[in-house]
Amino acid sequence: MTPEQRSFFRERGYLFLRGALTKGQVRPIKDHILDELKRQKIWSSGKSLSASVKEMPAFQQIAKLSGSIKQHDLQARLVTQDMLSAIASLAEARVVPAQSQLLISLPDQGGWTLNGLNWHTDISSSHPNRPPGIQAFVLIDDVKDKGGATLALAGSHLPESQRESSRIREMLRRCGDMESELRSGNLSVVEMSGQAGDAYLMDMRLLHTPSINSTRHVRMMATVRYFLA
Numbered sequence: 001m002t003p004e005q006r007s008f009f010r011e012r013g014y015l016f017l018r019g020a021l022t023k024g025q026v027r028p029i030k031d032h033i034l035d036e037l038k039r040q041k042i043w044s045s046g047k048s049l050s051a052s053v054k055e056m057p058a059f060q061q062i063a064k065l066s067g068s069i070k071q072h073d074l075q076a077r078l079v080t081q082d083m084l085s086a087i088a089s090l091a092e093a094r095v096v097p098a099q100s101q102l103l104i105s106l107p108d109q110g111g112w113t114l115n116g117l118n119w120h121t122d123i124s125s126s127h128p129n130r131p132p133g134i135q136a137f138v139l140i141d142d143v144k145d146k147g148g149a150t151l152a153l154a155g156s157h158l159p160e161s162q163r164e165s166s167r168i169r170e171m172l173r174r175c176g177d178m179e180s181e182l183r184s185g186n187l188s189v190v191e192m193s194g195q196a197g198d199a200y201l202m203d204m205r206l207l208h209t210p211s212i213n214s215t216r217h218v219r220m221m222a223t224v225r226y227f228l229a
């Protein structure tokens with residue numbers, strides 16, 4: 001980890017790691033997801049096989065798919081020794097692994113929007129000046145912009161933003177002139193798109209949300225959370 005990467009992470013609350021895993025490392029996970037979508041009669045060869053799953057509201061669909069498709073040894077497959085060292089170095093503390101899960105959305109969930117998303121943090125932070133944990137998001141397949149990648153609000157981990165957290169969430173819900181409001185608060189929306197094998201490391205104080213997959217491709221990502229020991 002370079003000093004620049006460490007200071008970027010401290011300031012923005014996330015770090016992009018291009019090619020953290022090779023395509024060969026993520027390919028078996030992609031194949032498993034596609035096999036399971038077919039076996040469970042949900043989606044195959046570019047077609048939806050289940051009207052009930054297809055018609056679910058976008059975020060309910062993600063929860064349903066992520067709950068019904070399990071990958072054995074997901075954490076060991078996703079987190080290389082290099083990634084683990086990067087996480088420990090950014091945390092500046094010992095970390096322990098917590099939950100890991102697949103994040104899957106079907107294609108064509110509707111028009112992409114920043115309206116009505118579900119911005120949240122997963123755990124509350126007992127200490128405003130250090131992350132309670134670091135969450136890794138790994139792209140199992142290429143995810144294009146507007147392809148349902150997780151969105152994070154860079155800068156929202158800083159103590160001044162945390163104090164303003166309810167105002168920021170309200171602003172994100174209203175989605176008025178959001179860009180200029182975000183800029184004035186030194187905040188920016190990061191879309192975790194990229195190519196298979198890319199990864200994002202995120203300070204768990206950052207507000208984040210699932211997003212709408214407006215593309216014709218299944219969104220396949222996976223996540224592992226690490227808590228500070």
Ligand SMILES: O=C(O)CCC(=O)C(=O)O
Nearest residue numbers: 062103149150209210223
């Ligand atoms: O991309 C998604 O589906 C949401 C991910 C999320 O909110 C989480 O893992 O905490």
